[in-house]
Amino acid sequence: MNELLVRSGGLYTTVQDTGRFGYYHMGMPPSGAMDVYSAVVANMLVGNPDDAGVLEGTYVGPRLEFTDDRMVAVTGADVPVTVNGESVEPWTAMRVGAGDVLEFAMIRSGCRVYVAVSGGIDVPVYLGSRSTYTLTGIGGHQGRKLVDDETLPLGAAGGRARGGAAVPEALRPALDVPAELRTVVGLCSYRLTEGALASFLGTDWKVTKDADRVGYRLRGGSLDFTEREQPFGAGSDPANVVDLGYPVGSIQVPGGDEPIVLLNDAVTGGGYATIGTVISVDRDRIAQTKTGDAVRFTSVDLDTALAARRDRRERIERVRREIAR
Amino acid sequence: MATIKAQMPGVFYRRPAPEKPVYVDDGEEISAGQTIALIEVMKTFNELKADAAGTVAEFLVADGDEVDVGQDIVRLGEA
Missing domain, CATH: 2.40.100.10 (Cyclophilin-like)
Structure with a gap:
């Protein structure tokens, strides 16, 4: 079906990739994932190109329902993640199917979560990027943050991702403060x-x-x-x-x-x-x-x-x- | 102790606007899903909703205080 259902948009969730470059001189900032490492690694886990569209959630993550067989991975902030209410591992490639619901609890540390889905979030490419720039309402999903009960386009799932593949602890970013x-x-x-x-x-x-x-x-x-x-x-x-x-x-x-x-x-x-x-x-x-x-x-x-x-x-x-x- | 927790960090407000009355008073009964306060972060005011019904025994933070994710905001008494 190549669709992802957004049951809840969370606090501030946008479609991002690695950024929109080449227009800075015209006053266009790059946008793109704020934590690039986490976004790129999430894509890798599900077998996407590094610069495929991902979801970036802030503080309160989205609730997502799948409509077909996909690989999904969650990276970034330290937050409990569940699929159909069952606890699942972050920084790990997971297989999901139609009707499965991915959800976040309250963040423990960090700020932003990234969700990559095999095939990528396939919103239209604008000026070379799928990133959302909300201040001018361009790019991403209709130039804005996600809202409850809407549908996102996904690219065709394919790729060679391996379910259960995980990023070793040592290669996950530090979230300690200061x-x-x-x-x-x-x-x-x-x-x-x-x-x-x-x-x-x-x-x-x-x-x-x-x-x-x-x-x-x-x-x-x-x-x-x-x-x-x-x-x-x-x-x-x-x-x-x-x-x-x-x-x-x-x-x-x-x-x-x-x-x-x-x-x-x-x-x-x-x-x-x-x-x-x-x-x-x-x-x-x-x-x-x-x-x-x-x-x-x-x-x-x-x-x-x-x-x-x-x-x-x-x-x-x-x-x-x-x-x- | 049953509490309602902040889902996000920010600045805590008990009223929808400075000149308006508070959403709920101490001792008042609340229902699940009811808005009890606002948390301002990232230039937006986000409604803090009760996740369960009960009685507001006590607000644990003052109007205008900074709050962190997971911080207890309201102590609940019996419904």
């Missing part, structure tokens, strides 16, 4: 006083309620900017600079009090000083922190960021080998 976020300091860190930069790196910041796919607003300290003459074209807030492009993962501090880490659905440029950028690999980490959790920033150089990216790629290939065994 989450350490490796950060390349810049582009506008020159706007901070020396003391403020040290304080930024030395503070355990708390994730506020304003933390979603657009960005994470943090609280816990106050940062001072150096005195300066307001440049032409810059706003009057000490945190303002002349407009620049914002890297995904960049950190701005409007008013000096509440740093915001810009994430997958964020604005692509503007006039706030970006004092650092969380390295791409550790965006997976912040994606699994929830309101109330603590994060801290550690300064790393670009070589470290690139090495971390290579390491993640190698981890993904190790998972692929483990699953294929």
Whole structure:
């Protein structure tokens, strides 16, 4: 039937893949799975290409009913998962059939769950991606989060997935807090006083309620900017600079009090000083922190960021080998 | 002790709007599925619903407090 029934949409569940690239210069953020590793591994478990459409649930996961024989896998946050009320293992490929219902209980740690179904969530490809960008209502399933009692299209199930294949514990991401976020300091860190930069790196910041796919607003300290003459074209807030492009993962501090880490659905440029950028690999980490959790920033150089990216790629290939065994 | 727990983290509110009365008072009887409070997170206000019927013995968090997933919000007495 190639359909998946959404019995309950959960709190904020969207269709995502590995992202929509090539339009950032036009103001289009990449969207895509916030925790890329978990999304890619979920796809691997069910025999999908790495960039197939998956479901990303937030805090309260969806309730899903299958209409035909599929492989399904759940990754990401630590949350009890059931099929027809029976407890099942996450990070494991499972066979399900028509009428089977997958459901989540309350999360224990982490924030986002990923559900991959063999064949993939086959929503239309928009600008090269199935990812949902809800702020403008494009991509994914009708450009929005899932609601109760609707139907999602699935691709034809096929593939060579093996039921029971599981990701070893050592290759599942850490969800402990405070989450350490490796950060390349810049582009506008020159706007901070020396003391403020040290304080930024030395503070355990708390994730506020304003933390979603657009960005994470943090609280816990106050940062001072150096005195300066307001440049032409810059706003009057000490945190303002002349407009620049914002890297995904960049950190701005409007008013000096509440740093915001810009994430997958964020604005692509503007006039706030970006004092650092969380390295791409550790965006997976912040994606699994929830309101109330603590994060801290550690300064790393670009070589470290690139090495971390290579390491993640190698981890993904190790998972692929483990699953294929 | 039977309780109603927060399903998500966020900021807890007992009333639908600042000028409105609280959803339920201490000592009031509630039915399963009834909205008893709001939790604000990710720029949305989400209804917290009773998962079982009973009497509200006590609210364990104050209006405007931050709550975590799984935190006890209401202690229930006998229905």
